[in-house]
Amino acid sequence: xxxxxxxxxxxxxxxxxxxxFIVIVVTVCIGIALVFFMLFPIGTILKMSFIKxxxxxxxxxxxxxxxxxISRSLYxxxxxxxxxxxxxxxxxxxxAYALQRTTIRGKGFFYIVAFMPLIAPSIMQALxxxxxxxxxxxxxxxxxxxxxxxxxxxxxxxSEVLYCFPHAVVxxxxxxxxxxxxxxxxxxxxxxxxxxxxWKVTVPAAKYGLVSAAALTxxxxxxxxxxxxxxGGDYNVLATEIYSQVTNLFRFDLGATISVILLVPSVCAFxxxxxxxxxxxxxxxxxxxPFLQPSxxxxxxxxxxxxxxxxxxxxLVFATVILGSFVKVWPYDWTLTLKHFHFPSLGGYSSxxxxxxxxxxxxxxxxxxxxxxxxxxxxxxxxxVDFLYLLSVMPAAIPGLVMGLGYILAFNYPIFFFYGTxxxxxxxxxxxxxxxxxxxxxxxxxNIDPSVEEAAxxxxxxxxxxxxxxxxxxxxxxxxxxFIYFFMRAMTTIxxxxxxxxxxxxxxxxxxxxxxxxxxxxxxxxxxxxxxxIVVAMLVVxxxxxxxxxxxxxxxxxxxxxx
Amino acid sequence: xxxxxxxxxxxxxxxxxxxxxSVNLEIREGEFVCLLGPSGCGKTTILRMIxxxxxxxxxxxxxxxxxxxxxxxQQRDFGIIFQSYALFPxxxxxxxxxxGLKMRKMPxxxxxxxxxxxxxxxxxxxxxxxxxxQLSGGxxxxxxxxxxxxxxxxxxxxxxxxxxxxxxxxxxxxxxxxRLQQELGITMIYVTHDQEEALAIADRVVVMxxxxxxxxxxxxxxxxxxxxxxxxxxxxxxxxxxxKRQRDKVRFxxxxxxxxxxxxxSAENIYLAIRPEKIEVMRPGETPEAVERSNLxxxxxxxxxxxxxxxxxxISMDGDEIICDxxxxxxxxxxxxxxxxxxxxxxxxAFLAYPLSSKxxxxx
Numbered sequence: 001x002x003x004x005x006x007x008x009x010x011x012x013x014x015x016x017x018x019x020x021f022i023v024i025v026v027t028v029c030i031g032i033a034l035v036f037f038m039l040f041p042i043g044t045i046l047k048m049s050f051i052k053x054x055x056x057x058x059x060x061x062x063x064x065x066x067x068x069x070i071s072r073s074l075y076x077x078x079x080x081x082x083x084x085x086x087x088x089x090x091x092x093x094x095x096a097y098a099l100q101r102t103t104i105r106g107k108g109f110f111y112i113v114a115f116m117p118l119i120a121p122s123i124m125q126a127l128x129x130x131x132x133x134x135x136x137x138x139x140x141x142x143x144x145x146x147x148x149x150x151x152x153x154x155x156x157x158x159s160e161v162l163y164c165f166p167h168a169v170v171x172x173x174x175x176x177x178x179x180x181x182x183x184x185x186x187x188x189x190x191x192x193x194x195x196x197x198x199w200k201v202t203v204p205a206a207k208y209g210l211v212s213a214a215a216l217t218x219x220x221x222x223x224x225x226x227x228x229x230x231x232g233g234d235y236n237v238l239a240t241e242i243y244s245q246v247t248n249l250f251r252f253d254l255g256a257t258i259s260v261i262l263l264v265p266s267v268c269a270f271x272x273x274x275x276x277x278x279x280x281x282x283x284x285x286x287x288x289x290p291f292l293q294p295s296x297x298x299x300x301x302x303x304x305x306x307x308x309x310x311x312x313x314x315x316l317v318f319a320t321v322i323l324g325s326f327v328k329v330w331p332y333d334w335t336l337t338l339k340h341f342h343f344p345s346l347g348g349y350s351s352x353x354x355x356x357x358x359x360x361x362x363x364x365x366x367x368x369x370x371x372x373x374x375x376x377x378x379x380x381x382x383x384x385v386d387f388l389y390l391l392s393v394m395p396a397a398i399p400g401l402v403m404g405l406g407y408i409l410a411f412n413y414p415i416f417f418f419y420g421t422x423x424x425x426x427x428x429x430x431x432x433x434x435x436x437x438x439x440x441x442x443x444x445x446x447n448i449d450p451s452v453e454e455a456a457x458x459x460x461x462x463x464x465x466x467x468x469x470x471x472x473x474x475x476x477x478x479x480x481x482x483f484i485y486f487f488m489r490a491m492t493t494i495x496x497x498x499x500x501x502x503x504x505x506x507x508x509x510x511x512x513x514x515x516x517x518x519x520x521x522x523x524x525x526x527x528x529x530x531x532x533x534i535v536v537a538m539l540v541v542x543x544x545x546x547x548x549x550x551x552x553x554x555x556x557x558x559x560x561x562x563x
Numbered sequence: 564x565x566x567x568x569x570x571x572x573x574x575x576x577x578x579x580x581x582x583x584x585s586v587n588l589e590i591r592e593g594e595f596v597c598l599l600g601p602s603g604c605g606k607t608t609i610l611r612m613i614x615x616x617x618x619x620x621x622x623x624x625x626x627x628x629x630x631x632x633x634x635x636x637q638q639r640d641f642g643i644i645f646q647s648y649a650l651f652p653x654x655x656x657x658x659x660x661x662x663g664l665k666m667r668k669m670p671x672x673x674x675x676x677x678x679x680x681x682x683x684x685x686x687x688x689x690x691x692x693x694x695x696x697q698l699s700g701g702x703x704x705x706x707x708x709x710x711x712x713x714x715x716x717x718x719x720x721x722x723x724x725x726x727x728x729x730x731x732x733x734x735x736x737x738x739x740x741x742r743l744q745q746e747l748g749i750t751m752i753y754v755t756h757d758q759e760e761a762l763a764i765a766d767r768v769v770v771m772x773x774x775x776x777x778x779x780x781x782x783x784x785x786x787x788x789x790x791x792x793x794x795x796x797x798x799x800x801x802x803x804x805x806x807k808r809q810r811d812k813v814r815f816x817x818x819x820x821x822x823x824x825x826x827x828x829s830a831e832n833i834y835l836a837i838r839p840e841k842i843e844v845m846r847p848g849e850t851p852e853a854v855e856r857s858n859l860x861x862x863x864x865x866x867x868x869x870x871x872x873x874x875x876x877x878i879s880m881d882g883d884e885i886i887c888d889x890x891x892x893x894x895x896x897x898x899x900x901x902x903x904x905x906x907x908x909x910x911x912x913a914f915l916a917y918p919l920s921s922k923x924x925x926x927x
Contacts, residue, residue, distance in 0.1 A: 010629040016638055413791065451649035454616055455707075457636045458643040459663030469662075473653040 032332025043405025123226030175209025347506030366486030400496030622822030830918030
């Protein structure tokens, strides 16, 4: 090979040598951040639950199962979660069916109403139910004059159904839009009755969506904290038990143990959902949807009434809480007043302001980092990308409450300067919701032709400039969607941050619980109303700024699998 | 020294698949070379290794005497045209074309002049404010051409640039590309699976199959003297017969064709190939006396397809379908119809013969 020796090697210039490493450096940084802010806290919890005085032991678990009052929380959690799962999945399926497969009027209205629960903390449902069906409820005590009240399992189930509903609708709506309606028509043309078509064609075709919606609902319910803590009364579930062990009894070891027990079903539900979603997305084809034949009168009326009732229930929750924050003494004195907005708690309005600032930071950072993570995972695929992907989707399997507990156990040392500040709250909320942000970024990036990026590179753009000039502008829609998603999560989440608020950092969503706990129910309603108002205002502002663009996938970007 | 591009022993392996198998190729400065082959033959992978988007598993990409394997795509000074146009949808035509110049930090004024020059070159000056979505496919690909040429690259690489376009626009744009290549004297490497396009546009055609170069030569060489049955089948249309050698003839069913090409070979089992336009179709009884009688057969017309100046006949010859092309004038003169019995003459010198190895399958 004499000839080869005469050829000289062309070496890349320093600039591009550096460029080669940028992707790797960013990948490693995000990976380390996720390990540090997710695996490390969870590892700390595991360590605390299994290790006592330096040796491995199951003592904590034995203690848990030996105490009937505490261990009952496991049974209770499963009980309410399974019933909620069944009810929500069925309700949401028919609702989605009505929106996708019938020609009822007012679909736009029903669609928006279905997603309304996403803009409020998962405590609002419980607050509303107590105002309506509580010991002093408008309907129970005053209209029907009965002594029954909704506290306990029933209350948790009803409030969770209302809270989980939009998440299940998102999945089933997408599933039904993907299943080819021509199948239905083909079956009908072969002589099958409508009911038969429904059971033999429509339902089986949507089975992945049904399982996925059920798994997600189960996960949301078993990990939710806000609703059970308000309406559960003595009915303890895993999430409330973790809180009471830690906050009231300072039993961090038991709290950690129950967290691990809660982690098991929620990881399982996540895995089922993850596996199913992967499969069902393969079924979604880009086939054009044929014309929807007009529904018959009976079907049309039936589904209109059905959607009307479900929408009424959702709207009733909102109306009750908002009204409850403006009347003097519910349900005796209906005089309108603003006095409940003079918050008697420590945080007051400053907590709303703090929440807003934190939500802005979470929105921007969350949208930015999930876009970069999605870009690396989908487009750059450096060595070790599968590990980064695993880290990015893992947060959905971890209940917010467990993550929060992990944070106080792991970071409560002076060297972690961010502990006790709003920084740690921002980090925790971003990490808790990282999964969905990444997935929606990936979905968006998949739509960008890989040649476009290669064109930029071949024209001389380095990685950073390709990202800034081409990828980012083309991802604007996903970015705005993710911003909204992260913003809403930060404004409304309770479980992820309840352990992280401190004497100096108060959050609006947490104030609701404290106000309610101290008996200031009307002010708790008022605080909820404020949060709703801020989220709605943000949605309106973004809609005005971005036109309709950012809202194209509003539903799609908001099915949060973590509590 | 001319800026030649040389591929030495270039190999790319994806897992268990050898996509490109020790390819050696030299492309001279200013040459227009077409890589032609069926999908999956490795032609695009070669192009991507030249651009730097794929790293060769083995071998070298040498440009201007330097091994450029380690260079990033940004530094290679090669323009690329993609099948999907790959315009930046968030930028208008002017911004798209100026992108590469901006990346090179060209000052504002000369940049604008250069962009306008490019716009004139592809005839899209009036469209400079439009966004890609507002343009037709053909216009978009012209913008892509202007964008790739704006930084004045020394080599332009085109990856199936016309495959996404309508037949008519494809032919028109083909002429535009050819004209640009000749005017600018730029080296072009053009990947396509369309043999007609390759023959029409290139100075040199490189036919590939399963990661290997099967044959390279001028379009005329490739078409007239395909070196293998694969090339004969892939480039243009051919009729194939598989038969046993009988001295200077090949036995196929009941016929024994005289094949002069056998003189230079020793194989027993033979492929015969003949181009449709070489076969003479005649009404029975109108056969001239001076033909080689053993190469005369007969059949029945099954299908008649008008292809404009040429008429294509499918003729059943004892159960085998033979494709014959006739000049439209001849066809009219002979007044042929579907179902007619005809005589077929296979001129001996029109037969191409290939040894049949046990591995090779008869092309369908």
